[in-house]
Amino acid sequence: MADPAFTALDPLADSVELTRALCDIPSVSGDERTVADAIEEFLRGSAHLEVVRHGNSVVARTRLGRERRVVIAGHIDTVPINDNVPSRLIPADVSDEGIEMLWGRGTVDMKGGVAVQLRLARDLVDPSADITWIWYDNEEVSAELNGLGVLAAAHPELVVGDFAILGEPSNSTIEGGCNGSVRIEVRTFGRRAHSARAWMGENAIHAIAPVLQRLAEFEPATVTVEGLDYREGLNAVGISGGVAGNVIPDECMVHINYRFAPNRSSEQAIAWLREYFDGFDVTVVDRSEGARPGLDAALAREFVAAVGTEPAPKYGWTDVARFSALGIPAVNFGPGDPSLAHADDERVSTAQIRECERSLRAWLSHDDG
Amino acid sequence: MADPAFTALDPLADSVELTRALCDIPSVSGDERTVADAIEEFLRGSAHLEVVRHGNSVVARTRLGRERRVVIAGHIDTVPINDNVPSRLIPADVSDEGIEMLWGRGTVDMKGGVAVQLRLARDLVDPSADITWIWYDNEEVSAELNGLGVLAAAHPELVVGDFAILGEPSNSTIEGGCNGSVRIEVRTFGRRAHSARAWMGENAIHAIAPVLQRLAEFEPATVTVEGLDYREGLNAVGISGGVAGNVIPDECMVHINYRFAPNRSSEQAIAWLREYFDGFDVTVVDRSEGARPGLDAALAREFVAAVGTEPAPKYGWTDVARFSALGIPAVNFGPGDPSLAHADDERVSTAQIRECERSLRAWLSHDDG
Numbered sequence: 001m002a003d004p005a006f007t008a009l010d011p012l013a014d015s016v017e018l019t020r021a022l023c024d025i026p027s028v029s030g031d032e033r034t035v036a037d038a039i040e041e042f043l044r045g046s047a048h049l050e051v052v053r054h055g056n057s058v059v060a061r062t063r064l065g066r067e068r069r070v071v072i073a074g075h076i077d078t079v080p081i082n083d084n085v086p087s088r089l090i091p092a093d094v095s096d097e098g099i100e101m102l103w104g105r106g107t108v109d110m111k112g113g114v115a116v117q118l119r120l121a122r123d124l125v126d127p128s129a130d131i132t133w134i135w136y137d138n139e140e141v142s143a144e145l146n147g148l149g150v151l152a153a154a155h156p157e158l159v160v161g162d163f164a165i166l167g168e169p170s171n172s173t174i175e176g177g178c179n180g181s182v183r184i185e186v187r188t189f190g191r192r193a194h195s196a197r198a199w200m201g202e203n204a205i206h207a208i209a210p211v212l213q214r215l216a217e218f219e220p221a222t223v224t225v226e227g228l229d230y231r232e233g234l235n236a237v238g239i240s241g242g243v244a245g246n247v248i249p250d251e252c253m254v255h256i257n258y259r260f261a262p263n264r265s266s267e268q269a270i271a272w273l274r275e276y277f278d279g280f281d282v283t284v285v286d287r288s289e290g291a292r293p294g295l296d297a298a299l300a301r302e303f304v305a306a307v308g309t310e311p312a313p314k315y316g317w318t319d320v321a322r323f324s325a326l327g328i329p330a331v332n333f334g335p336g337d338p339s340l341a342h343a344d345d346e347r348v349s350t351a352q353i354r355e356c357e358r359s360l361r362a363w364l365s366h367d368d369g
Numbered sequence: 370m371a372d373p374a375f376t377a378l379d380p381l382a383d384s385v386e387l388t389r390a391l392c393d394i395p396s397v398s399g400d401e402r403t404v405a406d407a408i409e410e411f412l413r414g415s416a417h418l419e420v421v422r423h424g425n426s427v428v429a430r431t432r433l434g435r436e437r438r439v440v441i442a443g444h445i446d447t448v449p450i451n452d453n454v455p456s457r458l459i460p461a462d463v464s465d466e467g468i469e470m471l472w473g474r475g476t477v478d479m480k481g482g483v484a485v486q487l488r489l490a491r492d493l494v495d496p497s498a499d500i501t502w503i504w505y506d507n508e509e510v511s512a513e514l515n516g517l518g519v520l521a522a523a524h525p526e527l528v529v530g531d532f533a534i535l536g537e538p539s540n541s542t543i544e545g546g547c548n549g550s551v552r553i554e555v556r557t558f559g560r561r562a563h564s565a566r567a568w569m570g571e572n573a574i575h576a577i578a579p580v581l582q583r584l585a586e587f588e589p590a591t592v593t594v595e596g597l598d599y600r601e602g603l604n605a606v607g608i609s610g611g612v613a614g615n616v617i618p619d620e621c622m623v624h625i626n627y628r629f630a631p632n633r634s635s636e637q638a639i640a641w642l643r644e645y646f647d648g649f650d651v652t653v654v655d656r657s658e659g660a661r662p663g664l665d666a667a668l669a670r671e672f673v674a675a676v677g678t679e680p681a682p683k684y685g686w687t688d689v690a691r692f693s694a695l696g697i698p699a700v701n702f703g704p705g706d707p708s709l710a711h712a713d714d715e716r717v718s719t720a721q722i723r724e725c726e727r728s729l730r731a732w733l734s735h736d737d738g
Contacts, residue, residue, distance in 0.1 A: 179565065181565075194685065194708075195604050195606055195626045196602070196628055196684040196686065197602075197684050197708075198589070198604050198628070199600060199602070203584075203604055205581065205584075205604075205605035205606075205608050205623070206581060206584050206585040206605060207585070208581065209578060209581035209582045209585045212574065212577065212578035212581055213578045213582065215572075215574075215575050215578070216572075216575040216576070216578045220567070220568070231568060233564060233565070233566075233568070235564050235567050235572055235574075235575070235617055236572060236574035236575060236610075236611070237564055237574075237611055237612070237613065237614050237615065237616060237617070237618060238610065238611025238612075238614070238618070239608055239609065239610045239611060239621060240608065240609055240611075242605070242606055242607025242609075242624060243606070243607075244606070245552055245606050245607070245624065245626060245655070246606065246626065247606060248604055248606070249606060252608060254574070255611060255614065257564045257614060259564065259565055259567070286614070315565040315566050316563065316565035316566070317565065339566070339569075
């Protein structure tokens with residue numbers, strides 16, 4: 001057991017202090033118990049919250065009989081640490097950015113978002129909508145371990161609402177929906193021969209030239225879905241082939257990742273891929289549905305108005321797609337630059353953490369006047 | 370020490386029996402001592418031969434003061450055994466080919482050729498030309514270990530002659546010269562990015578499409594050199610690239626093998642490759658000079674006439690190129706189908722062994738009447 005004196009979260013800490021404290025409890029996927037304990041402890045004793053623990057996921061919800069319910073969720077695991085824990089606070093006068101930055105694993109993805117949520121969960125005793133807060137484990141690993149998916153399967157009654165906000169890093173602006181993703185392997189086949197007698201064989205690497213040609217020629221579309229522009233992408237992410245330095249190769253494989261706008265299902269995307277690579281052997285290895293931005297939901301429109309900045313599309317795949325599949329419109333909204341997620345120089349502007357907290361607090365307090 | 374009773378070669382055995390006996394003394398590259406001992410023993414006591422042992426190579430030569438000297442050579446090592454030793458003689462009535470076949474490692478590459486040479490070395494006490502017989506080790510491994518090269522460097526005075534015959538398998542016909550070979554790596558570079566934001570990167574795999582296109586479009590020339598047609602070949606023998614399933618790759622490499630006719634040097638072949646792949650990063654990883662067929666040498670013309678079949682080009686690289694570099698015109702002439710060399714079902718027609726022996730014996734005895 002870890003030392004409770006070290007892992008306890010100060011009930012009076014602000015969201016930046018909570019971010020630091022959460023980062024300083026290492027919680028690489030599969031090792032979230034200590035941080036889940038600290039979160040549960042932080043919430044117990046708040047009379048307005050019903051707290052449920054499931055594995056290393058924690059759910060806390062209000063039951064105020066409001067007309068509408070918002071789900072606000074975040075994952076508590078991180079990718080592996082690389083000498084970047086404990087976190088370090090770099091003051092504005094010495095930081096490259098000229099503003100105060102918090103460095104360390106999880107600062108962006110996504111202890112900052114979790115900290116904002118924890119602060120608000122305790123503070124908002126009388127919110128404008130009922131709120132279901134969900135903190136879950138195993139987001140950074142394979143889909144079947146995902147804590148949100150596990151929770152929704154075990155306790156579907158806990159994962160319900162009219163709108164969901166996922167605290168993934170989005171520079172504290174609203175990023176709606178996400179692209180879908182399909183991975184395929186395209187193969188060509190040939191016949192081995194000694195390269196001194198190449199005419200007795202058939203070169204599978206040469207045969208894959210038209211596949212690379214089609215990839216190079218592909219012009220990615222920008223697709224507008226509910227007012228947001230999604231940029232698609234079709235890319236080789238791997239290629240392999242060859243037997244030995246003197247053998248005509250009999251097989252070549254290109255591994256391709258297709259990111260498609262959420263106006264299409266993965267089924268439609270796969271049909272398009274089979275058409276685009278017609279004449280070649282295509283194997284689907286992986287698929288994730290996209291999620292429409294969900295910005296036409298009433299609560300979403302109000303939230304967008306409250307935040308006051310233009311919503312943007314989310315390109316990377318996130319668990320908003322999981323909410324979308326459950327019939328809950330969902331957006332990403334959290335502090336941090338998503339391009340710094342998983343980076344060794346992962347860092348977040350503390351001002352963004354505060355800005356994110358302020359926006360959510362204002363919106364969820366609105367009706368209270 | 371191996372049992373001498375087992376490893377001794379019968380001085381009266383014919384060339385087929387000698388082939389079997391040689392195959393039954395395993396001599397994978399690096400382990401040729403026993404077979405070299407047996408060869409040396411087999412030759413000692415022949416008054417017409419001066420025998421020199423150098424490492425596991427054996428040289429035996431006549432010093433009859435003939436006007437011309439022929440070098441006849443063969444390597445005594447094999448590629449690794451794969452349950453195909455000892456050799457097995459399959460009679461004509463049960464063999465797939467309908468002729469008597471000798472199966473086993475080395476039957477083709479090239480104990481058959483060595484056996485013919487050993488039989489003739491003992492028998493030809495008064496040949497038409499002086500003969501230098503060379504049996505050498507380590508042909509099947511890296512070039513710097515090659516016993517013929519080692520011998521020529523240590524005892525250049527032993528490796529001289531007007532014409533050379535290398536007993537490599539050639540279906541007992543004359544195969545002249547050999548193609549040269551160059552291996553290069555062609556690389557493209559790009560910039561990594563998350564595949565969800567592909568436009569922030571540059572895809573090195575897509576960038577290699579024109580290289581594969583040029584390979585696919587290449588039409589191999591057939592080049593006539595001293596009357597023999599050499600087929601060239603330009604082939605990808607390997608390709609690799611990719612970082613992870615969600616990363617735009619920043620590097621891709623195609624490994625290419627160019628086989629070129631012996632009218633060009635490797636230097637010229639490399640210059641041509643740099644031109645053909647102009648605009649791409651090209652690294653030379655390996656080069657071997659080709660060898661002109663040498664069929665215009667007087668001895669070669671007589672030998673061709675004596676064998677009586679049309680000479681053919683040799684496509685694979687052999688040590689005739691080493692003789693060629695020493696200024697000695699050289700051809701391949703040995704029993705066995707070269708496409709069965711190194712195969713697990715390696716096997717030779719015993720008739721071819723006898724035919725090869727007969728041709729060489731007739732030619733080298735010719736002037737004796």
